[in-house]
Each structure stands twice: as structure tokens, then as C-alpha cells.
Amino acid sequence: MPKAKILVVDDEKNIRRTVTMALESLDYFVHTAFDGKDAMLQLTGEQYDLIITDLKMPGMNGMQLLQQAIAKYPSIKIVLISAHGTVDNAVEAMKLGAVDFLQKPFTPKELRNIVYNVLERETVSEKQESEFERSFELAKHYASKREFDRATASIKQAIGSDPSRPEAFNFFGKLQETLGETQEAIKNYRVAIDLDPTYQPAKDNLDRATSSSTTRPSF
Numbered sequence: 001m002p003k004a005k006i007l008v009v010d011d012e013k014n015i016r017r018t019v020t021m022a023l024e025s026l027d028y029f030v031h032t033a034f035d036g037k038d039a040m041l042q043l044t045g046e047q048y049d050l051i052i053t054d055l056k057m058p059g060m061n062g063m064q065l066l067q068q069a070i071a072k073y074p075s076i077k078i079v080l081i082s083a084h085g086t087v088d089n090a091v092e093a094m095k096l097g098a099v100d101f102l103q104k105p106f107t108p109k110e111l112r113n114i115v116y117n118v119l120e121r122e123t124v125s126e127k128q129e130s131e132f133e134r135s136f137e138l139a140k141h142y143a144s145k146r147e148f149d150r151a152t153a154s155i156k157q158a159i160g161s162d163p164s165r166p167e168a169f170n171f172f173g174k175l176q177e178t179l180g181e182t183q184e185a186i187k188n189y190r191v192a193i194d195l196d197p198t199y200q201p202a203k204d205n206l207d208r209a210t211s212s213s214t215t216r217p218s219f
Contacts, residue, residue: 004119005029005046009039009053009065010081019052022108023115036060040068048076050118052111055082055089063093070097077118081106131161136168143175151175166192170202174217177209185209 006028008019016032023030031046033039037060039051051069055062066078080093083104090101100114135158142151152175158168173188186209192202205217 003027003029004049005031006050006052006115007031007033007039007042007046007048009033009036009051009057009062011035011054011057015054018108019111022111025108026112026116028115036062036065036068039065040072043069043073043076050115051076051078052115053078053080055080055093063096066093066096066098079114079118132158132165132168135161136171139171139175143171143178148175148179164195166195166199166202169195170199170205173202173205173209177205177217182209 006023008016008023008030009032010016010019011034013034016034020030020032031042031048033042035057036053039053040060051065053062053065060068062080062082066080069076069078077099078097079100079102080089080098081102081104082089093101099118102111102114135154139151139154139158142148142154152172155168155172155175158165159172162168169188169192173185173192175185176182176188177185186206189202189206189209192199193206196202208217
């Protein structure tokens with residue numbers, strides 16, 4: 001996996017150096033900018049995974065940089081640091097898209113922990129999504145071939161990798177209904193609806209399963 005690229009933005013040279021040294025010890029690529037305008041210029045030439053920016057800087061401050069960077073690069077993550085941080089600053093920064101807020105003075109360990117957690121969350125999320133999609137596609141493949149034992153095993157793996165997805169529980173319900181396990185199917189349709197009350201396929205399947213109709217779901 002390629003190293004993450006981090007842009008550190010602060011008008012104080014010592015802060016830039018300290019943050020850079022702390023993060024390079026985790027084997028990240030670290031570049032620096034001396035203010036928000038310089039940071040925006042650097043963003044046009046490099047693709048960064050994370051910006052760590054001071055809140056209070058002359059010219060374009062950290063909050064302005066946050067707004068402009070996210071508007072232009074929606075997937076970029078931003079952590080704000082400041083000696084002047086308040087709860088209001090943190091709340092406003094989160095509303096604008098910051099992923100975390102760190103108040104000075106902070107230790108290198110505190111900084112490294114925040115950066116690691118921000119970047120690691122993304123890695124875990126991507127892995128989780130990949131495992132879910134792979135298992136879900138296998139479940140659909142096996143169901144289409146009427147290999148219901150394998151389909152059941154695969155959909156259970158999908159649910160295990162991401163239990164927040166209503167479509168997996170809905171599909172599991174369809175499998176159970178096909179196998180004559182109507183009461184278990186109804187439970188899974190209801191779980192899908194609990195996860196997302198707007199998920200119409202589960203509503204339709206629940207209505208059918210609880211009616212007197214003998215129609216079975218199709219794959």
C-alpha cells in the first residue's frame with residue numbers, strides 16, 4: 001500500500017518542523033506550506049491524503065483553507081490545530097468537514113495517534129466495503145444457481161463484514177423464504193427496515209411474507 005501524503009500548514013517554522021519530524025517517524029510523506037494560500041497552490045500539483053493546518057494564520061486562515069480545500073477536493077481529510085481552539089471552533093470545523101481538531105500544546109504522540117486513526121479509519125472502511133461487496137456478489141451468484149447453502153454462507157460473511165447494510169439482511173430474508181423459513185425471513189426483513197426505514201425492497205418483501213400469498217421471492 002502506498003505511503004500516505006500529508007501537507008502540514010503553519011506560519012511558524014518550528015511547528016512545521018516539529019510536526020514533520022513526528023509524522024515522518026511513521027513513514028508518511030510529509031510536505032509543508034507556510035499559509036493557506038501556499039497550501040492551495042501545493043494542492044494543485046500534488047494529491048494529498050491529509051492536511052494538518054493551524055487555525056490562526058495571517059492571510060488565509062485554517063478555517064478558510066478548510067472550506068476552499070474541501071470545496072475543490074471533497075475527498076481530502078483535514079485536521080485543524082490551534083492554540084486558540086475552543087469548543088465552538090471545533091464544532092464549526094466539524095460542520096465544515098474537518099475530521100478532527102487538536103489543541104496546542106500537543107505532544108508528538110497525540111499528533112501521531114490522531115493522524116494514524118484518521119488514515120487507518122479510511123483503510124478499515126475500504127477493506128470492509130471490499131469484503132462486503134465480494135461476499136454479497138458471491139451470495140447472489142450462488143443463489144442464481146440454486147446453490148442455497150453456499151449462498152447462505154456467503155451472505156452471512158457479508159453481514160459479518162458490515163452489519164449496517166439493509167440490502168444484505170433483505171437478501172438473507174429472501175434466501176430463507178425460498179427455503180421455507182418464512183418466520184426467519186420476516187425477522188431479517190424487519191432488521192433491514194430497522195437499519196433503513198426507507199429501504200423499499202425489504203418493505204415489499206415483508207408485506208408479501210406476512211400476507212397469505214404463497215409467491216416466493218425471485219433472485
